[in-house]
Amino acid sequence: MKSDRYARVPKARTREDKxxxxxxxxxxxxxxxxxxxxxxxxxxxxxxTVDTARAEMRKAGLL
Incomplete structure (x- = not known):
């Protein structure tokens, strides 16, 4: 059976992707x-999470 007949389901967004x-x-x-x-x-x-956003802003030098 050919697999290209079926639609591909996008992968779920992980915490790292976000x-x-x-x-x-x-x-x-x-x-x-x-x-x-x-x-x-x-x-x-x-x-x-707010902690993740705060940490990334600190790394970028914005806080």
Whole structure:
């Protein structure tokens, strides 16, 4: 039976994928967009914990 007849199901987003989304945003967004963000808003937008968002903001030198 050929497997290409069936639709591919996208993989579920892992915690690491979500954390990398935050890292990409902090690295690539324009300064005025980053200045308006807090750890709480990043956590809500990217579905990560507030501690994760805060840690990534610290690593980027924003806190």
């Amino acid at each position: 954390r990398l989304d935050v890292v990409r945003f902090l690295g690539m967004a324009q300064p005025h967009m980053i200045a308006a963000e807090t750890p709480e808003t990043l956590a809500k937008r990217y579905d990560v």
